[in-house]
Amino acid sequence: MVRQPSWNKTCLKKGTWSPDEDQKLITYIMRHGIWNWNEMPKYAGLARSGKSCRLRWMNYLRPNIKRGNFTREEDETIVQLQKMLGNRWSAIAAMLPQRTDNDIKNYWNSRLKKRVVVENNSVSATTPATEINSGVKSDSDSLFLDTLLDSLIPKLKDFPEPATCTFSPSGSNHAAVVDNTCSMENNFVSSEKCWEIQSFSDNDCCQALSPNSQLWLYEPIYECNSNYDPVDDFWDSPFI
DNA sequence: AAGCGCGACAACCGCCACTCA
DNA sequence: GTGAGTGGCGGTTGTCGCGCT
Numbered sequence: 651m652v653r654q655p656s657w658n659k660t661c662l663k664k665g666t667w668s669p670d671e672d673q674k675l676i677t678y679i680m681r682h683g684i685w686n687w688n689e690m691p692k693y694a695g696l697a698r699s700g701k702s703c704r705l706r707w708m709n710y711l712r713p714n715i716k717r718g719n720f721t722r723e724e725d726e727t728i729v730q731l732q733k734m735l736g737n738r739w740s741a742i743a744a745m746l747p748q749r750t751d752n753d754i755k756n757y758w759n760s761r762l763k764k765r766v767v768v769e770n771n772s773v774s775a776t777t778p779a780t781e782i783n784s785g786v787k788s789d790s791d792s793l794f795l796d797t798l799l800d801s802l803i804p805k806l807k808d809f810p811e812p813a814t815c816t817f818s819p820s821g822s823n824h825a826a827v828v829d830n831t832c833s834m835e836n837n838f839v840s841s842e843k844c845w846e847i848q849s850f851s852d853n854d855c856c857q858a859l860s861p862n863s864q865l866w867l868y869e870p871i872y873e874c875n876s877n878y879d880p881v882d883d884f885w886d887s888p889f890i
Numbered sequence: 891a892a893g894c895g896c897g898a899c900a901a902c903c904g905c906c907a908c909t910c911a
Numbered sequence: 912g913t914g915a916g917t918g919g920c921g922g923t924t925g926t927c928g929c930g931c932t
Contacts, residue, residue: 664902709900756899
């Protein structure tokens with residue numbers, strides 16, 4: 651059996667995302683979660699490819715993303731990790747909470763790479779070439795990596811007790827925002843105090859991720875009811 | 891004011907691995 | 912086992928703003 655091809659690719663929009671498109675994507679994901687990137691744009695009212703939507707969400711729209719203004723410490727971390735891992739930007743991004751691989755890659759290509767080249771040139775005047783970028787991790791590199799990894803392993807105390815929903819999502823399994831102190835829009839605009847999308851189980855209870863939870867940064871946890879029909883929900887949506 | 895070059899950043903493309911029918 | 916769909920990754924290109932001439 652062959653799967654049906656998704657969404658007509660001939661009329662897909664390209665180029666810079668407009669604020670309206672951003673809002674549509676945010677609103678849709680806030681309501682329904684991420685269930686299928688290729689199908690999602692159709693129901694979200696976006697003439698974009700799934701890939702484009704995924705990229706936009708992952709790199710710019712999802713909560714808790716820090717952009718620009720790299721600190722000196724982050725600079726050093728990126729340089730060290732690039733030296734050890736090479737251009738494995740996703741791996742490097744995993745070591746830098748709130749930073750995306752695309753952001754790090756751009757930052758490296760536009761700034762850090764030049765700086766490193768200059769520094770290497772100045773070092774190479776006094777250091778044998780074989781000791782530069784030899785690909786062999788030094789003890790200090792290993793220690794650096796160990797320390798970094800240790801700092802990234804979440805400690806139990808860092809997570810508050812899971813929250814429990816006190817309201818009913820009207821019998822639906824839709825993702826929703828639990829933090830009643832801010833609107834959906836605010837939840838994204840002020841990412842610092844953001845509570846994440848919740849997934850509702852059958853008994854209308856839910857588990858919440860901590861606002862500090864790194865889990866959210868990599869893969870939000872959604873439940874998708876197999877009976878859920880996005881088409882029905884699309885037409886019922888008050889946001890569209 | 892217009893044209894040009896450059897840097898920074900956003901977005902796309904192609905490939906690969908994995909999953910599913 | 913096979914082929915199509917999907918998601919993720921890294922390289923590359925496109926776009927925009929700014930400074931210089």
